[in-house]
Amino acid sequence: xxxxxxxxxxxxxxxxxxxxxxxxxxxxxxxxxxxxxxxxxxxxxxxxxxxxxxxxxxxxxxxxxxxxxxxxxxxxxxxxxxxxxxxxxxxxxxxxxxxxxxx
Amino acid sequence: xxxxxxxxxxxxxxxxxxxxxxxxxxxxxxxxxxxxxxxxxxxxxxxxxxxxxxxxxxxxxxxxxxxxxxxxxxxxxxxxxxxxxxxxxxxxxxxxxxxxxxx
DNA sequence: CAGTATCCCAAATGATACTG
DNA sequence: CAGTATCATTTGGGATACTG
Numbered sequence: 021x022x023x024x025x026x027x028x029x030x031x032x033x034x035x036x037x038x039x040x041x042x043x044x045x046x047x048x049x050x051x052x053x054x055x056x057x058x059x060x061x062x063x064x065x066x067x068x069x070x071x072x073x074x075x076x077x078x079x080x081x082x083x084x085x086x087x088x089x090x091x092x093x094x095x096x097x098x099x100x101x102x103x104x105x106x107x108x109x110x111x112x113x114x115x116x117x118x119x120x121x122x123x
Numbered sequence: 124x125x126x127x128x129x130x131x132x133x134x135x136x137x138x139x140x141x142x143x144x145x146x147x148x149x150x151x152x153x154x155x156x157x158x159x160x161x162x163x164x165x166x167x168x169x170x171x172x173x174x175x176x177x178x179x180x181x182x183x184x185x186x187x188x189x190x191x192x193x194x195x196x197x198x199x200x201x202x203x204x205x206x207x208x209x210x211x212x213x214x215x216x217x218x219x220x221x222x223x224x225x226x
Numbered sequence: 227c228a229g230t231a232t233c234c235c236a237a238a239t240g241a242t243a244c245t246g
Numbered sequence: 247c248a249g250t251a252t253c254a255t256t257t258g259g260g261a262t263a264c265t266g
Contacts, residue, residue, distance in 0.1 A: 025128055043228050080227045097203050104200055146248050183247045
């Protein structure tokens with residue numbers, strides 16, 4: 021839970037399931053997260069070796085994030101959480117897809 | 124994450140996997156949680172219909188907690204999280220079993 | 227573009243003592 | 247036994263502005 025317990029960590033991992041993403045792509049996928057939070061949680065995930073950050077020394081800057089092999093091991097759990105969440109919302113009478121991006 | 128994101132919720136669910144437990148049994152299983160927190164998170168789980176609380180009107184009081192059918196649906200995820208956590212600790216060089224009760 | 231810096235607030239948790 | 251009450255503290259997160 022320390023690893024994916026943050027407010028956006030699971031969503032970030034979820035977004036990276038389908039491949040490498042640049043910073044602003046993640047930002048678009050998780051618009052509720054402010055730059056500060058996004059940066060913070062990305063760093064957390066990087067420190068936990070769930071994701072890897074690749075910085076291209078070009079102007080303008082280009083950064084790419086992707087799951088590490090270890091991070092991949094988390095994918096089934098994140099997906100399970102996601103579909104359980106859908107089920108939960110159904111039971112609660114509020115059907116919402118996995119692409120749910122917050123209120 | 125709102126459901127199991129609390130500090131002890133997942134541990135409580137994990138403890139209830141093997142059957143009904145009384146309050147003090149859960150307390151023993153999750154000793155880091157103060158009575159206040161335990162009570163609070165138990166209520167949360169009850170409101171989310173993950174667990175059910177049965178109060179026996181006897182003296183001294185007797186209360187039992189168990190997973191609802193809906194709560195059972197969470198078990199595979201909690202177990203997956205647990206074993207992933209073990210794996211995580213191994214990778215980090217700190218092998219710790221699922222019965223890990225905090226520092 | 228990909229972030230940082232600074233300030234602030236609310237929620238979560240902890241400690242301790244008490245009760246039906 | 248199974249909690250509550252009260253108070254203090256920590257932590258997470260938000261808003262906004264700025265930068266290499």
